[in-house]
Amino acid sequence: MSSTLRAAGAAVLLVLALAGCSTSPGRASGNSTVINVVAAENFWGSLAEQLGGTHVKVTSIINKPDADPHDYEPTAADGRAIATAGLVIVNGVGYDPWAAKLADANPSQGRTMLTVGDLVGAKDGDNPHRWYNPDDVRTVIDRITADYKKIHPADAAFFDSQHASVLSTNLKAYFDTINEIKTRYGGTPVGASESIFAMLSPALGLNLLTPPAFLTAISEGTDPAAADKATIDAQIRNKQIKVYVYNSQNATPDVQAQVDAAKAAGIPVTTITETLTPAGASFQDWQVAQLGALKQALAQATGR
Secondary structure, three states: OOHHHHHHHHHHHHHHHHHOOOOOOEEOOOOOOOEEEEEEEHHHHHHHHHHHHHHEEEEEEEOOOOOOHHHOOOOHHHHHHHHOEOEEEEOOOOOOHHHHHHHHHOOOOOOEEEEHHHHHOOOOOOOOOHHHOHHHHHHHHHHHHHHHHHHOHHHHHHHHHHHHHHHHHHOHHHHHHHHHHHHHHOOOEEEEOOOHHHHHHHHHOOEEOOOHHHHHHHHHOOOOOHHHHHHHHHHHHOOOOOEEEEEOOOOOHHHHHHHHHHHHOOOOEEEEOOOOOOOOOOHHHHHHHHHHHHHHHHHHHHOO
């Protein structure tokens, strides 16, 4: 365990010793019907907040666009939040190991843990970017609501109502735009910079031609193979792809070279980001903005 985690654990133990049993685990002080929720990342935190409404208090640890969930160093405040939470949501699949370690270091019988990777059956080594898979998003939404109802059964009707509203109203444009892209542009060949888009492209019906090993290498911060880079260069040079999609929060020299080459070849380029952008955006506003930009790029490339 790192010195940072040890410090966080010590701080949490002090908080628990001072708090004693004065408040029910996971309930906000002064209001016994409010569930304390901690999400490791703000994309899950945004959904948790909308699903819980006034009956939850959500804290997202990764809540700034320039924070990197992969190598985040937790603080003592993070430890205190997790130690007193009624529900903790972590992504898993190797994406945020610090969050699970922090929870393990500060066990609580009154806490519910939701690990997204475990929920959707993802194994170590699988693509961790589950919030870019619309089916997984729906699965997580269902589980968060079920967990809220388990933690506070008296509010079950309220949580069911929130669940219906989030799906039918809040996320309507998100699901509608996905379906529109699939219907209009299904089968279109595209390229991408990393494995985030490999989670989304199947739902959009797009044909992602970029070698999977390249996508994984960029996501994991390792050097991509020369053969994969040569394949992508040829795809761009010969205009085998219609649109190039890249993560603007991780524009490595290799990626930037591909972006420049695509633009020079007249291939539309559009961006996505790993975490909510801008800061404070809701999950759906963030995703719909990106999907809208992609739709415009596809329209430009295909003329339809």
